[in-house]
Amino acid sequence: METIIKKIGLDCKPEDLKEAAEYIRSGKLVAFPTETVYGLGGNAFDSTASSRIYAAKGRPSDNPLIVHIADLKDIEPLVKEIPSEARQLAEKFWPGPLTMILYKSDVVPKETTGGLDTVAIRMPSHPIAAALRKASDVPISAPSSKTSSLPSTTKAEHVIEDLYGKIDMIIDGGSSDIGLESTIVDLTVKPALILRPGYITYEMLKEIIPDIEYDKAVLKRQRDDSIVAKAPGMKYRHYAPKGELTIFEGSIKDVSVAVKKAAEEKLKEGYKVGILTSDELAEEYSSISFEPGLKIIKIGSREDEETIAAGLFDSLRSFDRAGSDYIFAESFDSENIGQAIMNRMMKAAGYHIVSLTVS
Numbered sequence: 001m002e003t004i005i006k007k008i009g010l011d012c013k014p015e016d017l018k019e020a021a022e023y024i025r026s027g028k029l030v031a032f033p034t035e036t037v038y039g040l041g042g043n044a045f046d047s048t049a050s051s052r053i054y055a056a057k058g059r060p061s062d063n064p065l066i067v068h069i070a071d072l073k074d075i076e077p078l079v080k081e082i083p084s085e086a087r088q089l090a091e092k093f094w095p096g097p098l099t100m101i102l103y104k105s106d107v108v109p110k111e112t113t114g115g116l117d118t119v120a121i122r123m124p125s126h127p128i129a130a131a132l133r134k135a136s137d138v139p140i141s142a143p144s145s146k147t148s149s150l151p152s153t154t155k156a157e158h159v160i161e162d163l164y165g166k167i168d169m170i171i172d173g174g175s176s177d178i179g180l181e182s183t184i185v186d187l188t189v190k191p192a193l194i195l196r197p198g199y200i201t202y203e204m205l206k207e208i209i210p211d212i213e214y215d216k217a218v219l220k221r222q223r224d225d226s227i228v229a230k231a232p233g234m235k236y237r238h239y240a241p242k243g244e245l246t247i248f249e250g251s252i253k254d255v256s257v258a259v260k261k262a263a264e265e266k267l268k269e270g271y272k273v274g275i276l277t278s279d280e281l282a283e284e285y286s287s288i289s290f291e292p293g294l295k296i297i298k299i300g301s302r303e304d305e306e307t308i309a310a311g312l313f314d315s316l317r318s319f320d321r322a323g324s325d326y327i328f329a330e331s332f333d334s335e336n337i338g339q340a341i342m343n344r345m346m347k348a349a350g351y352h353i354v355s356l357t358v359s
């Protein structure tokens with residue numbers, strides 16, 4: 001299939017999105033930037049378009065898609081009812097990186113919701129995502145625009161790596177600012193549950209829904225098959241680079257010593273190795289930094305969780321491009337956005353965490 005790549009600026013005008021919108025309306029697939037990650041868009045009312053999304057991503061068809069809207073009034077036809085908590089969350093956080101699960105109406109095909117009677121809805125703030133939705137005049141289902149199980153895409157070049165030749169158009173609108181997918185809140189249960197942590201944190205949500213809780217699977221720190229995630233997509237191996245990622249946790253001094261040792265061992269065995277390090281620990285690896293086969297990525301200060309979030313998936317993809325067989329990373333604080341960062345990292349590592357704290 002021919003994939004058209006189109007560069008569009010953030011100051012886009014409705015006519016810049018005309019062709020892409022026609023594609024969406026006619027059942028074609030268009031990847032586009034959002035403030036979280038790139039999305040793979042299709043007409044959410046068109047069950048064939050949804051099936052094409054699953055095929056292009058290699059995604060299991062029981063894993064529901066997120067539906068993008070551009071205006072609060074777009075939500076009404078999609079759902080059975082809008083609980084008052086949903087209105088309050090929308091008022092506070094939309095447009096933005098928050099997705100809400102509500103009971104779906106009959107116009108949303110089961111293909112879009114992976115067979116569920118609920119639907120995930122989000123109003124993105126990115127100007128291109130919003131303009132595309134408006135120009136298309138239909139809700140756009142937009143899962144992360146990537147091959148299922150790989151790290152999400154935060155730049156058009158990542159989407160090209162995964163989906164070129166499999167979809168109709170890729171809109172290159174630069175990098176996604178946030179870099180992690182939206183926070184998902186399930187409002188069909190009491191108390192409301194956070195199914196996926198993101199930029200909108202537990203603390204922020206609690207101000208509006210005081211009894212909100214995390215789905216148990218979000219807080220999981222180790223592989224435990226008895227805890228099954230409520231969001232179907234969170235139960236699969238996810239965000240994973242091709243190399244084997246190991247996370248080291250403990251005091252930062254112990255971590256740097258252990259990472260260095262692990263890297264040296266694998267290099268000696270002839271493997272390619274990646275180290276994902278904070279600025280604070282980067283100096284500790286200077287003595288091995290010129291080893292052939294070693295790629296070190298400095299992701300930012302440990303204090304600056306927004307920068308770490310924004311660079312995480314890009315870093316994991318860079319290790320893949322370098323052919324790293326093993327990737328060693330320090331763990332980050334899990335407060336605020338750190339909760340989302342560690343959630344993605346632990347999944348990417350298949351919960352392979354080495355704990356250096358002596359208990």
Ligand code: TXA
Pocket residue numbers: 034036037038039040063064065066099101113116118119120122124142143144145180181182184195230231232233234
């Ligand atoms: O930031 C985002 O949310 C991005 C951008 C492109 O909007 N989209 C995204 O979509 O991350 P996706 O499809 O990759 O992730 C959707 C997640 C999956 O884990 C899925 O299982 C869950 O949301 N989900 C969707 N509908 C659901 C539902 N009705 N009930 C429970 N979980 C649902």
Ligand code: MG
Pocket residue numbers: 143144233
């Ligand atoms: Mg996804």
